[in-house]
Every structure is written in C-alpha cells, then in structure tokens.
Amino acid sequence: MSILRQAAASTLARNLATSAVIRPSVARAALKVAAPHRSLATVADTVFPANKAAPKPAQYSTPYQFDASAPKATPAALKLKSGHVFTGTSFGAQNSTFGEAVFSTSMVGYPESMTDPSYRGQILVFTQPLIGNYGVPSQEKDQFGLLKYFESNKIQCQGIVVNDYATQYSHWTAVESLGEWCAREGIPAISGVDTRAIVHLLRDQGSTLAKLEIGQEVLENKDVTEFPNPNVRNLVAEASTKEVYELNPMGDVKIALLDCGVKENILRCLVSRGAAVTVLPWNYDFNKVMDQYDGLFISNGPGDPRAAMATVQNLATAFKNPAPKPIFGICMGNQLMGMAAGLDVYKLQFGNRGHNQPAINMQNGRCSITSQNHGYALEDSVLAPGKSMNGWEKYFVNANDGSNEGIRHSTKPFSSVQFHPEAKGGPQDTEYLFDDFLNLARAEKVKNSNKPFFVSEPLTNEVTKPAEVIV
Known part of the structure; x- marks a missing residue:
C-alpha cells in the first residue's frame, strides 16, 4: 500500500473511532491525492462570461476560484406565456428568441437532440441537470458522407435551457464547448434556472x-405581449431537403425516402x-416514380402533421395501388400514414421526448x-384491441399514457412507428425494424422480378474466336 493510501486509511480509522457518522467532506479530504497527480484533463470554455475566472492550463484539475475582476455573466430569462419567469445567465448567442417550450428526459446526447430537425421551432429544456460536460464534437463524416455525431448540419432548436452548464468539458471527440457552438450558430442558451420547476409547470399545464x-433589460421583467406560435408554420417544409439526392447508389435494394426532416442516423x-x-422533398409525388423503387420510407419531422396534407394525399393514393410497394414510417411518418389511412391527430399535453419511453408491441x-x-x-x-379499420390495426402502444406508437396493415406491406428505432443517443432495442422493412422490400423485389438478385453465369468450354479485323 502506498504512503498516501496508508495515510488516508489511518485518517478514516481515526474518524470512525471518534464519531459514528463521517461527513462526506471529511472522507473526501482524507482521500485527496497529492498535488503532482492530476485528474482527467479538461478544456475551459472561452466564451461563457462566468462570474469566476477561467483557469489557466496548469489549473485544469482545480475548481474555479472567485475573481472579482472577471466579467459579469449576461442576464437571461425564460418567459412563459403562462406568466412565469425564470431568470439565469446566458452562455450562448447574445440574442433573444421565441418558441414552444418543451422538455426532454434524455440523460445523454445533447448534440444529437439539438440537431434533430424534429425540435425545430422549440425551446428545449433539459431535465438532466449537468449539460455541456463533454463538449461538442466535430462535423466529421462517415463512409457514406453522413455526419457521425449530429442528426443534421446545424442546431435545429430555437434555444436551450439548462440547470447547470459545465464551463469545462472533456471528451476525446470534442472540438469546442457547448457555449461556443451555440454562440457560433446564433442559438441563445440559459443556465442557472430551476429546470425541475419548469418541467412541473409543463407537465401540469402542458407545453406552452x-x-x-x-440582455440587461431582462432584469426589468417586462411583460411579453405576443408569443408567435411556430406550429402554425409548415415546419416540415422548412426542415425538408429542397433537392433530390442519392446515398449508396450501388445498394442492392432501392428505397425512396420522403424527407420531412430526416435524421442522419435514419439514413x-x-x-x-x-x-x-x-431522398425526396416532403411534397414530392412519389407515386409517379415508385416503379423505380422497391420500397418507400416516410421520415420524422417537426411541427403539426396537418401542415403536410400534400404528403397525406400522396400516401392515400399509394395505399390504393393494387400492387403496393412496402411503406414504412417513423414519427412524423407514422402520423402522416395514419391520416392517410383515415385517422385523426391531436396535440399531446406535453409530448413524449427522451430515451426512456416504453412501447408495447401489440x-x-x-x-x-x-x-x-x-x-x-x-x-x-x-382501433380497439382485436379490431381494425380498412385493414389497419394498432402496432405499438405507449405503456405510460396509452397513446399510439404505431400502426400496420393486416394484409398489405404498410407499417409505421411513432418512436425512433435508429435512436442516436440510445436505446437500440427496436433497430430490428429497419431489417424487417428492408427484408420485406427485398422479398417484394424478388417476387416482382421472378429472379434472384445475383444470377451466376454458366461456365463454358467453348473457345472464343478472335474478332476479324477489317483494314
């Protein structure tokens, strides 16, 4: 045993002998390591104007020390339409924004959540208290040309709200801090607020x-008279691609994907x-080109699905095709397919957002x-249990609130789910649904072509005569 550990053990023994209860601070002090030993190296945030001075490189393992000469943090406030105001400090862009306040229960994955197009138009409140501790990764791409660490090429939410922003970060993929990223992309962010109280409000009265x-004027607590509603806009059209593009063109099965705000990990x-x-724009009439594809995929997307009625009408036409191709939808795709099948949609009180939602396969x-x-x-x-409507039946149901989590057709190759099987940030329990869809598309391709994908050529012993050359 080292001298340091012997000293720590003897200190703990003395405390045990003199007191029945040891304060945590005493125990931690007894186990402190000498100065030459360092903890995991961290990087300081160079943008966040904290009330405490940023440490020098040699002090990364030590806590911040108060410095009266350090610049004061910029005040910030989250003002709800209900009249509630939560004040804190800014660590992102120095501009104000409007949006729908929603909360996410995800424990990890703030870069993926913030770049998810489904959060477009929303101010995202994180229930995880500490945010920013592992920084922000680079925009590195994989072998398919897709972003490895983000769900799109920019921050999609209007702003973020956190309880405790980590002004130091540490991760092997990180290239900048969360504050630097938000400031660079013009996204305001607030820290130091009671996010538990905000979530209680949103759960009780609904998303607002x-x-x-x-800015300094937030301290005056001026009332906000107008709150623009992002859901009245066609957020699907804003998030969708404007041009057709292809990925992995040499693949063995061809899939047409309708982009309503697709995540990179779905692709x-x-x-x-x-x-x-x-990849096709959200309102592209895919019925005119479906003979060129083996399956159709409807992606996730933001906002009210009733703003994308052009897609609903195209899907209703596809459902009537006497020789239908497999169709699969995720999230917004589930709602659009349900509307095309004859179902209605409604707004949830506070929505389901996070990595821990239970869905029961019916x-x-x-x-x-x-x-x-x-x-x-x-x-x-x-669609009561055991009942169907025009062949449609429940596929998945949320175990918490009983809301719909998917539908499927009993005889045709159509199905959709409300959750995200690709789950960048986790979990991956339902990623098998991609295999089911592609296996169905491959089976349909074989059935329609009446031959396998790869046809072996018969060997021959015939000698090929050289071609006659005419001069």
Whole structure:
C-alpha cells in the first residue's frame, strides 16, 4: 500500500473511532491525492462570461476560484406565456428568441437532440441537470458522407435551457464547448434556472409558448405581449431537403425516402444495411416514380402533421395501388400514414421526448424502451384491441399514457412507428425494424422480378474466336 493510501486509511480509522457518522467532506479530504497527480484533463470554455475566472492550463484539475475582476455573466430569462419567469445567465448567442417550450428526459446526447430537425421551432429544456460536460464534437463524416455525431448540419432548436452548464468539458471527440457552438450558430442558451420547476409547470399545464430573452433589460421583467406560435408554420417544409439526392447508389435494394426532416442516423441505418436511398422533398409525388423503387420510407419531422396534407394525399393514393410497394414510417411518418389511412391527430399535453419511453408491441406483447420526440399523436380509439379499420390495426402502444406508437396493415406491406428505432443517443432495442422493412422490400423485389438478385453465369468450354479485323 502506498504512503498516501496508508495515510488516508489511518485518517478514516481515526474518524470512525471518534464519531459514528463521517461527513462526506471529511472522507473526501482524507482521500485527496497529492498535488503532482492530476485528474482527467479538461478544456475551459472561452466564451461563457462566468462570474469566476477561467483557469489557466496548469489549473485544469482545480475548481474555479472567485475573481472579482472577471466579467459579469449576461442576464437571461425564460418567459412563459403562462406568466412565469425564470431568470439565469446566458452562455450562448447574445440574442433573444421565441418558441414552444418543451422538455426532454434524455440523460445523454445533447448534440444529437439539438440537431434533430424534429425540435425545430422549440425551446428545449433539459431535465438532466449537468449539460455541456463533454463538449461538442466535430462535423466529421462517415463512409457514406453522413455526419457521425449530429442528426443534421446545424442546431435545429430555437434555444436551450439548462440547470447547470459545465464551463469545462472533456471528451476525446470534442472540438469546442457547448457555449461556443451555440454562440457560433446564433442559438441563445440559459443556465442557472430551476429546470425541475419548469418541467412541473409543463407537465401540469402542458407545453406552452415562451421567449428566451438575453440582455440587461431582462432584469426589468417586462411583460411579453405576443408569443408567435411556430406550429402554425409548415415546419416540415422548412426542415425538408429542397433537392433530390442519392446515398449508396450501388445498394442492392432501392428505397425512396420522403424527407420531412430526416435524421442522419435514419439514413445511416438504411444505407449501412445495403440499401440505395434516394431522398425526396416532403411534397414530392412519389407515386409517379415508385416503379423505380422497391420500397418507400416516410421520415420524422417537426411541427403539426396537418401542415403536410400534400404528403397525406400522396400516401392515400399509394395505399390504393393494387400492387403496393412496402411503406414504412417513423414519427412524423407514422402520423402522416395514419391520416392517410383515415385517422385523426391531436396535440399531446406535453409530448413524449427522451430515451426512456416504453412501447408495447401489440403483436407479441413485448415492451421495448424507445427514443421519442413528438408533440402530436394519432387518435386511434377506433382501433380497439382485436379490431381494425380498412385493414389497419394498432402496432405499438405507449405503456405510460396509452397513446399510439404505431400502426400496420393486416394484409398489405404498410407499417409505421411513432418512436425512433435508429435512436442516436440510445436505446437500440427496436433497430430490428429497419431489417424487417428492408427484408420485406427485398422479398417484394424478388417476387416482382421472378429472379434472384445475383444470377451466376454458366461456365463454358467453348473457345472464343478472335474478332476479324477489317483494314
């Protein structure tokens, strides 16, 4: 045993002998390591104007020390339409913004959540107290040309609200701090607020419109008279691609993907399984080109699905095709397919957002932990257990609130889920649904072509005569 550990052990023994209870601070002091030993190296945030001075490189392992000469933090406030105001300090862009205040229960994955197009138009409140401790990674791409660490090429939410922002970060993929990233992309962020109180409000009264205000004037607590509602806009059209593009063109099965705000990992889950994917704008009439593809995929997306009625009409036409191709939808795709099947949608009180939502498969009774991010749901009361409507039946149900988590057709190759099987940030319990969809598309391709994908050429012993050359 080293001298340091012997000293620590003797100190603990003396405390045990003299007191029945040891204060945590005493125990930690007894186990402190000498100065030459350092903890995990961290990087200081160079943007966040904290009330405490940023440490020098040689002091990374020591806590911040108060410095009266350090610049004061910029005041910030989250003002809800209900009249509640939460004040804190700014660590992002120095501009104010409006949006719908929602909360996420995800424990990890703030870079993925913030770049998820489904959060477009929303001010994201994190229930995880400490945010920013592992920084922000680079925009590195994988072998398919997709971003490895983000779900899109920019921050999609309007702003973020955290309880405790880590002004130092440490991770092998990190290239900048969360504050630097937000400031660079013009996204305001607030720290030092009671996020538990905010979540209680949102759970009790429902998601509400809000303003994230930055600057000295927030201390005057001026009332906000107007709160623009982002859900009245066609957020799907804003998040969708404007041009058709292809990924993995040499794949063995061709999938047309309707982009309503698709996440990078959805694309990755398809192309990594050998699919050639053609990404289409949200309102593209895919019925005119479906003879060129083996399956159709409807992606996730932000906002009210009733703003994307053009897609609903195209899906209703596809459902009537006498020789239908397999169709699979995720999140917004589930709602659009449900509307095309004749169901209605409604707004959830506070939505389901996080990595810990239980969904029960109505076919086998198995419950999976799923990743979700949606504020609307299908009204599926007509699809009682054991009943169907025009061949449509319940596929998954949320074990918490009983809301719809998926539908499927009993005879045609159509199905959709409300949760995210690709689950960048976790969990991956339902990623098998991509295999099911692509296996169905491959089976349909074989059935329609009446031949396998790879046809071996018969060997021959015939000698090929040289071609006659005419001069």
